[in-house]
Amino acid sequence: MSRTSKLPLLKLDGGGLLFERVISNPQELEPAKLAAEGLVSAYNLIGIEAVGVGGRDLAGGLDFLKTQAGLAKFAWLSANLVEPASGKPLFTPFISRTLGDTRVAIIGITSGQLPGLGLPSGAATIKPWAPVLAPLVAELARSHDFLVLLTDLSPAECGGVARQFPALNLIINAGGDTYNQPPKTLGPTTLLAATGRQGKYTGTLEITWSRGGRWGEGENQFKALQDKDTELLRTSKQLVEIGSQPELASQAGNLRRRQTLLQEEIEGLRTALAGVEIAFFTNTFTAMAAAVGAEPKVAAIVAQVRERIGERGRKNAMASSTTEPAPLPDFTGWRTCAACHPKATARWQSTNHAGAYATLVKKDRQFNVNCLICHVTGGEAVSTDRLATLPPELQGVGCEVCHGPGRRHAEGHEKTRPRRVPETLCRNCHVPEHDGHFEYARNLEKIRCDR
DSSP states (O other): OOOOEEOOOOOEEOSOOSOSSOOOOHHHHHHHHHHHHHHHHHHHHHTOOEEEOOGGGGTTOHHHHHHHHHHOSSEEEOSSEEOTTTOOBSSBOEEEEEETTEEEEEEEEOOOOOTTOOOOTTTOEEOOHHHHHHHHHHHHHHHOSEEEEEEOOOHHHHHHHHHHOTTOOEEEEOSSOSSOEEEEESSSSOEEEEOOGGGSEEEEEEEEEOTTOOTTTTHHHHHHHHHHHHHHHHHHHHHHHHTTOGGGHHHHHHHHHHHHHHHHHHHHHHHHHTTOOOEEEEEEEEEHHHHHTTOHHHHHHHHHHHHHHHHHHHHHHHHHOOSSOOOOTTOOOHHHHHHHOHHHHHHHHTSTTTTHHHHHHHTTOTTOHHHHTTTBSSGGGSOGGGGGGOOGGGBSSOHHHHHOOOHHHHTTOTTOOOOOOOHHHHTTTOOTTTOTTOOHHHHHHHHOOOO
């Protein structure tokens, strides 16, 4: 039988660790950087082996990324993020690891297709993946049994990578959806796996592999062999326990016959597998939200980051505050709505939307601008640094978040009836990482107004 390995645990991340998106507003970028620093510290504790450099990781600037890479105990990988003048990679292109008797190479590729990234001129260049991977994959395939690619390329681009470089056995992707995706084959020799961004989701992928394998080959026979081996051990143990007790002679005879049959079946399965390059996997996803609280050191990092973000937000709010709360000419607040719509207002006050701001206060996050934007009314109409200075009637997800600014409607102007609520509006805030079970139709019924 060919050499087969169940690979030992190797902790990897496809990329896009530091930032969820490109952030142009400095007031939003400040707390995002603090959170990014916390993520690096948490990954150090968790024992991550390598992370791909994703395009989003550059959202805080190349110098910030280099600083975080210097603080990391894990490798940051990118073969195509290079110095413009020399063409040399700015980060390690790949690492090699020996797992059992399997030699594994882990490569990083950074996507350049990220709108708004805007790398400073002369700071770095993201080269196309094909000419970079061609010599690298050819070289590593000669000296390694298993090749892994960490990348934030789109899932469609990953398909192109698999077609052009079938020697890549596993692509761990961070360029698609923000939540876990079941692994799928991109051809006979390449498997695509994806988990959510920024360490918020994780998965365990167990691989049984022999060099040259094609995904799915030998799986049934191999598992049947494992089952037969287990049954043979159990049967042999029963025979030992029975020993030479005369009263159990009949049972012992049955067990010996079963033992002989199992040995013959096992030999037949081994013969059948002798020419098969085995390659199959099992996958399990884990909700990180439930696991974080169980690790005191990680929980301490989370608490420290939130405290730093809150303190930064307080200082910004104080610096931008005036004698009057931030003015919003088109927004009236829920009290004005209540004058004509008391029944709808009473219904709204019974929903979680009404207490959205209060939930931030309870968690001491009312100065975190990245949280505030989804917990106040009219936040999109003021600068980010003014979110913490909105008047009380705009603190919470009020009527005007769903139906639009209400001043002209309240003044009786024509053609300003409140808009219907589109699903896209809800999903601006009800994203998978905060509300993984959001269903538009079901949730709409919970907050529907009674006029």
